Amino acid sequence: GDSVTQTEGPVTVSESESLIINCTYSATSIAYPNLFWYVRYPGEGLQLLLKVITAGQKGSSRGFEATYNKETTSFHLQKASVQESDSAVYYCALGDNVGDNSKLIWGLGTSLVVNP
């Protein structure tokens, strides 16, 4: 079936350290998967961080990057130097390219704690 697996949290890093949150997916019923990273900051609603709809492409936002790797079925989230304000819960999600947003398949979320 279709599924998303991501790094189990909490992940704790110190400010200015690098970060990688792993995400792998299985898309058995989706011909052309779209991949998303959403983030929920404390007290806020879920918001889109970045998305990539074409295999081999990289998305970036707020210093975060993720590359859609079809060969390894991965979409890892990386940042070279985290800030305390990046503390949040990050969700990897898989969608269908026909654009039906209801078909988003979500990971369990990874809580990131950045210490000053």
Added chain:
Amino acid sequence: EAGVTQSPRYAVLQEGQAVSFWCDPISGHDTLYWYQQPRDQGPQLLVYFRDEAVIDNSQLPSDRFSAVRPKGTNSTLKIQSAKQGDTATYLCASSRDRGNTEVFFGKGTRLTVV
């Protein structure tokens, strides 16, 4: 632009009680979603509307849950007789139309059933 607004933010019920959640989507967004997110899990779609029509409610526990969007704007999700297993955060989201568009989420309603 105002975001998706949900109320209440928190609710605590005893088993068997009823509760309603309200959602005001972003103006002009024709698609509205309700998700259930248990603790430490990702959001799970319950139902979604396009305008006032229900497009998919296959994951909505129909015996106790109901959702309406009568004028294609605001929406209400109701739990008729809550169970402890309903404890979760209920998220409302909206998007402009079908397609690869961004989905905007409200802050959610955290429900605890004791």
